[in-house]
Amino acid sequence: MTCQTKxxxxxxxxxxxxxxxxLCESCQMxxxxxxxxxEQAFDWVTQEMDDFCDDHxxxxxxxxxxxxxxxxxxxxxxxxxxxxxxxxxxxxxxxYLC
Numbered sequence: 001m002t003c004q005t006k007x008x009x010x011x012x013x014x015x016x017x018x019x020x021x022x023l024c025e026s027c028q029m030x031x032x033x034x035x036x037x038x039e040q041a042f043d044w045v046t047q048e049m050d051d052f053c054d055d056h057x058x059x060x061x062x063x064x065x066x067x068x069x070x071x072x073x074x075x076x077x078x079x080x081x082x083x084x085x086x087x088x089x090x091x092x093x094x095x096y097l098c
Contacts, residue, residue, distance in 0.1 A: 027097040027098065028088040028089055031084070031092065034084070035083070038082060038083060038084075042075060046071065046072070049068075050071065052071075053071060
């Protein structure tokens with residue numbers, strides 16, 4: 001066993017151990033859960049802001065559409081900044097859990 005471990009990097013050994021303990025699957029489930037919560041929050045904010053635009057510009061359809069377009073643009077910029085770009089497996093690999 002000693003001969004085999006000398007050829008492996010410490011990060012590879014940690015990854016192998018964590019895979020055996022099913023930490024990879026748990027990590028992926030956790031990361032996916034975070035992503036789902038983030039997406040739900042953005043959906044909620046978008047809906048609330050659409051309602052705001054409808055309520056405050058109810059008698060001016062052009063203003064309502066402009067308001068919603070600006071909201072969509074801002075929410076998308078924030079989403080690009082916040083949302084995790086890497087897949088859950090890749091993120092967990094960075095922590096040596098997969």
